[in-house]
Amino acid sequence: MRTVKVEIDHAPYDILIGKGALGRIAQIKALLPQPRVAIVTNATVAPLYLSALQSQLEEGGVNVLPIILPDGEQYKTWETLNLIFDALLTARCERKTTLIALGGGVIGDMTGFAAAVYQRGVPFIQIPTTLLAQVDSSVGGKTAINHPLGKNMVGAFYQPKLVLADLAALDTLPKREFSAGMAEVIKYGLIDDLEFFEWLEANIDGLMARDEAALAYAIERSCQNKARIVAADEKETGQRALLNLGHTFGHAIEAGMGYGVWLHGEAVAAGMVMAAHAARIQGALSDSELARIVGLLQKAGLPVVAPDLGADRYLELMAQDKKVDAGRIKFVLIEKLGQSYIGELSDEVVRDALAAGCRAH
Amino acid sequence: MRTVKVEIDHAPYDILIGKGALGRIAQIKALLPQPRVAIVTNATVAPLYLSALQSQLEEGGVNVLPIILPDGEQYKTWETLNLIFDALLTARCERKTTLIALGGGVIGDMTGFAAAVYQRGVPFIQIPTTLLAQVDSSVGGKTAINHPLGKNMVGAFYQPKLVLADLAALDTLPKREFSAGMAEVIKYGLIDDLEFFEWLEANIDGLMARDEAALAYAIERSCQNKARIVAADEKETGQRALLNLGHTFGHAIEAGMGYGVWLHGEAVAAGMVMAAHAARIQGALSDSELARIVGLLQKAGLPVVAPDLGADRYLELMAQDKKVDAGRIKFVLIEKLGQSYIGELSDEVVRDALAAGCRAH
Numbered sequence: 001m002r003t004v005k006v007e008i009d010h011a012p013y014d015i016l017i018g019k020g021a022l023g024r025i026a027q028i029k030a031l032l033p034q035p036r037v038a039i040v041t042n043a044t045v046a047p048l049y050l051s052a053l054q055s056q057l058e059e060g061g062v063n064v065l066p067i068i069l070p071d072g073e074q075y076k077t078w079e080t081l082n083l084i085f086d087a088l089l090t091a092r093c094e095r096k097t098t099l100i101a102l103g104g105g106v107i108g109d110m111t112g113f114a115a116a117v118y119q120r121g122v123p124f125i126q127i128p129t130t131l132l133a134q135v136d137s138s139v140g141g142k143t144a145i146n147h148p149l150g151k152n153m154v155g156a157f158y159q160p161k162l163v164l165a166d167l168a169a170l171d172t173l174p175k176r177e178f179s180a181g182m183a184e185v186i187k188y189g190l191i192d193d194l195e196f197f198e199w200l201e202a203n204i205d206g207l208m209a210r211d212e213a214a215l216a217y218a219i220e221r222s223c224q225n226k227a228r229i230v231a232a233d234e235k236e237t238g239q240r241a242l243l244n245l246g247h248t249f250g251h252a253i254e255a256g257m258g259y260g261v262w263l264h265g266e267a268v269a270a271g272m273v274m275a276a277h278a279a280r281i282q283g284a285l286s287d288s289e290l291a292r293i294v295g296l297l298q299k300a301g302l303p304v305v306a307p308d309l310g311a312d313r314y315l316e317l318m319a320q321d322k323k324v325d326a327g328r329i330k331f332v333l334i335e336k337l338g339q340s341y342i343g344e345l346s347d348e349v350v351r352d353a354l355a356a357g358c359r360a361h
Numbered sequence: 362m363r364t365v366k367v368e369i370d371h372a373p374y375d376i377l378i379g380k381g382a383l384g385r386i387a388q389i390k391a392l393l394p395q396p397r398v399a400i401v402t403n404a405t406v407a408p409l410y411l412s413a414l415q416s417q418l419e420e421g422g423v424n425v426l427p428i429i430l431p432d433g434e435q436y437k438t439w440e441t442l443n444l445i446f447d448a449l450l451t452a453r454c455e456r457k458t459t460l461i462a463l464g465g466g467v468i469g470d471m472t473g474f475a476a477a478v479y480q481r482g483v484p485f486i487q488i489p490t491t492l493l494a495q496v497d498s499s500v501g502g503k504t505a506i507n508h509p510l511g512k513n514m515v516g517a518f519y520q521p522k523l524v525l526a527d528l529a530a531l532d533t534l535p536k537r538e539f540s541a542g543m544a545e546v547i548k549y550g551l552i553d554d555l556e557f558f559e560w561l562e563a564n565i566d567g568l569m570a571r572d573e574a575a576l577a578y579a580i581e582r583s584c585q586n587k588a589r590i591v592a593a594d595e596k597e598t599g600q601r602a603l604l605n606l607g608h609t610f611g612h613a614i615e616a617g618m619g620y621g622v623w624l625h626g627e628a629v630a631a632g633m634v635m636a637a638h639a640a641r642i643q644g645a646l647s648d649s650e651l652a653r654i655v656g657l658l659q660k661a662g663l664p665v666v667a668p669d670l671g672a673d674r675y676l677e678l679m680a681q682d683k684k685v686d687a688g689r690i691k692f693v694l695i696e697k698l699g700q701s702y703i704g705e706l707s708d709e710v711v712r713d714a715l716a717a718g719c720r721a722h
Contacts, residue, residue: 034687078439089510094685117478119683120505120516121596144481149450155481156517235482322480324455326395 002216004223006139007231008159015139015163015223017216022049022127022166025056031161033123034096036063040084040111041102042071045129048172049102053127065091069107074260076106076146078154084114098123098161104130104177105137105264109155112143116158126163130173131181132265134165135188135222140230140243146259150320151251157235165223167215179301180265182207183246183272185218186296188225190272191242194338196221201292204299241323241342245332246271249306249357252317256309269302274357278345279334281352289337294361308358311351363577365584367500368592369520376500376524376584378577383410383488383527386417392522394484395457397424401445401472402463403432406490409533410463414488426452430468435621437467437507439515445475459484459522465491465538466498466625470516473504477519487521490530492542493626496549496583499524501591501604507620511681512612518596526584528576540662541626543568544607544633546579547657549586551633552603555699557582562653565660602684602703606693607632610667610718613678617670630663635718639706640695642713650698655722669719672712 001018016024029035037057041050046068054064067087069080088097099122101111108126115124126138144155170178185207189197199221200207206214226243233240249271253262262270276293279285285293294304309317323330333343345353362379377385390396398418402411407429415425428448430441449458460483462472469487476485487499505516531539546568550558560582561568567575587604594601610632614623623631637654640646646654655665670678684691694704706714 078443082439085508085515086510089508089514089681092680092685092688094687095683096686113478117474117515117517119514120503120518142481147446147450149447153450153480154446154478156478157481319453320450322456324453325457326455327453 002220004220004227006159006227008141008234011159013159013161013163015165015227017134017165017167017219017223019167019212021164022053022169023056024164025060027162027164028057028100028125029060029062031123031125032062032098034094034098035061036065036093036096037098037100038065038067038088038091038093039100039102040067040069040107040114042069042107044071045103045107049129049169053102065093069110072260073106073146073254073264076110076259078145081110081114081145084110085118088118095119095122098125100125100127101138102127102129103133104128105133108133108138109143109152110145112141112158112160113145113155116143116156121158123161124158126160128163128165129169131170131178131219132184134219135181136184136226138163138165139223139226141234151254151259152322165219167212167219170210170215175301176263178210180263182300183265183269183297183302185222186300187243187245187268187272188222189338190293190334191225191245191340192338193221193225196225197296197338201296204296208300241330242332242340244323245340246275248318248321248323248329248331249274249314251321252309252314253306255317255320256313257307262307266303269297269300270304270306270357273297273304274306274353275332275334277356278331278349278353281349281356284334284336292337305360306354306357311354314354315347315350363581365581365588367520367588369502369595372520374520374522374524376526376588378495378526378528378580378584380528380573382525383414383530384417385525386421388523388525389418389461389486390421390423392484392486393423393459395455395459396422397426397454397457398459398461399426399428399449399452399454400461400463401428401430401468401475403430403468405432406464406468410490410530414463426454430471433621434467434507434615434625437471437620439506442471442475442506445471446479449479456480456483459486461486461488462499463488463490464494465489466494469494469499470504470513471506473502473519473521474506474516477504477517482519484522485519487524489524489526491534492531492539492580493545495526495580496542497545497587499526500584500587502595512615512620514683526580528573528580531571531576536662537624539571541624543661544626544630544658544663546583547661548604548606548629548633549583550699551654551695552586552606552701553699554582554586557586558657558699562657565657569661602691603693603701605684606701607636609679609682609684609690609692610635610675612682613670613675614667616678616681617674618668623668627664630658630661631665631667631718634658634665635667635714636693636695638717639692639710639714642710642717645695645697653698666721667718672715675715676708676711
């Protein structure tokens with residue numbers, strides 16, 4: 001079992017990575033202020049992992065309230081969040097009841113937000129069951145729900161007490177979901193880890209075959225990258241925004257197509273290709289470096305061409321981004337292969353990158 | 362102008378108290394990360410103070426988005442909160458837009474919660490226009506909305522950057538609202554400030570006539586008391602719970618009668634009388650001390666007899682309280698006149714206190 005420490009000042013915590021992490025009941029129990037938890041999961045994940053987790057906890061003397069939500073990004077709403085509050089209040093869950101998120105990014109984001117605001121904050125634990133959640137959304141304390149006018153617009157920074165990333169959970173993950181997670185893995189290479197990017201190029205076939213050793217290494221290294229960035233800037237006043245590489249374009253794709261049509265990771269992949277095009281236009285990437293990025297994403301089974309929503313519609317959608325400051329969109333831009341920075345783009349470069357990103361390679 | 366400092370570690374701030382505090386535009390402007398604010402207020406307060414505040418800010422070069430909500434505790438809901446998010450997103454308000462709460466406790470609680478979660482947190486400023494908000498709810502960072510199954514069940518600890526308590530705003534405050542605020546003022550005397558309790562007994566007539574000097578002193582001393590308690594225990598892991606004297610009974614009254622039927626301060630007054638009865642039953646207060654508490658609340662125009670919901674219904678409602686731990690209700694109890702503590706009560710004492718508190722004196 002590998003352990004990555006997230007060194008956030010006021011609330012450090014561990015990420016445990018490995019086969020069987022889900023069964024680490026002793027680690028969970030050691031953190032409970034009261035032997036009572038609510039496990040929040042969805043209708044897809046529940047039949048796979050809920051009963052094992054629940055019965056192990058119950059055997060350990062923990063009272064368990066299961067809360068099963070519908071599955072999908074389109075349910076990442078206030079209405080669904082309220083189902084959690086209804087269940088917690090009906091069962092009289094208290095301030096010392098711990099919420100456990102068992103599922104992918106949507107479950108993690110909603111459960112974390114519910115934990116942040118239920119009775120003004122209760123403890124929570126992340127058990128991510130998708131690759132995307134294991135390498136990205138379960139780490140770092142960003143929680144949120146969507147609003148009809150924008151993704152993740154209502155939320156909180158709220159850290160989990162523990163993250164258990166069980167490789168065994170990836171065995172049942174559909175191929176499309178697995179690929180979506182790979183987009184965030186590749187992102188870490190592009191942000192500031194060229195060595196990891198090149199390792200991914202060399203090991204992409206083994207990863208896509210879900211080779212256990214390769215996967216464990218990729219997840220650990222991704223979590224180390226994220227933990228380092230988050231610990232330095234928990235509330236995203238600066239460098240944490242680098243984690244949004246490809247996300248400004250990506251969120252526009254998700255919103256423009258309707259939440260749930262493109263998976264988040266798919267949209268991020270196409271968004272990173274747009275960012276790479278912008279870098280090529282500005283001379284920061286060569287044609288062959290752009291081709292390496294596109295090639296790696298393609299081998300990971302990801303879309304590299306964005307839907308053609310039209311430049312005006314893209315600009316309108318991106319203006320809703322949380323990183324907008326005084327009307328100017330802040331982009332995460334590629335400085336060179338394996339190094340990114342936060343900056344602005346002229347409308348002309350954005351339009352050229354959009355045109356290139358929406359064109360088949 | 363009097364200033365009380367709230368010395369919270371990561372986010373200290375000032376409370377300015379005095380006539381004309383609402384016009385301290387320079388203090389507001391100095392705190393804005395961007396010359397843009399949204400003023401959240403309600404349909405009762407807006408005609409009185411909004412245009413003056415808005416025009417002064419606009420003259421100072423600040424872009425102002427007014428958001429006017431319906432007035433009343435029954436609107437302290439997710440649906441109303443969403444009106445704030447809709448307005449902010451439609452106007453493309455960003456992470457650096459500051460929210461200003463202009464109104465009473467409901468506006469302050471909802472605006473503070475909106476600020477805590479909009480785009481995962483934006484700055485906010487409190488301009489409380491009721492006595493209750495000036496001495497209690499605008500100070501200390503407790504924000505929340507109600508849930509059909511419990512008051513303030515969904516919220517956050519989120520500190521304002523500044524509180525401006527304008528005595529002039531109290532001139533237009535209806536008598537019933539003024540009395541409701543006095544309940545929280547008297548509460549501070551009972552928590553741990555006997556000297557203040559006795560000052561209130563001596564000055565209650567002047568206060569009820571809204572004598573400016575008496576009011577300024579009472580508000581300053583209340584804020585000092587609250588600031589001291591909050592700075593020592595921001596997240597209510599211990600002593601901050603003392604601020605809930607009368608509130609466990611009070612919340613049960615509010616929920617049992619339907620939100621908005623009893624004002625919060627009225628319910629707290631009747632709740633403090635219940636706590637005093639419990640103390641008398643346990644021998645912690647003499648009959649004459651109980652009578653002094655009841656007498657002061659009566660002179661402040663407050664109800665001292667709770668509605669007779671029946672002991673079983675009260676117990677059921679109180680079991681929903683946020684201070685419940687492992688099924689046991691934690692009460693704020695009176696140790697002696699001018700000193701409170703946190704503890705439990707036997708069901709028998711609770712039932713006797715309920716019976717006494719629901720009976721006319």
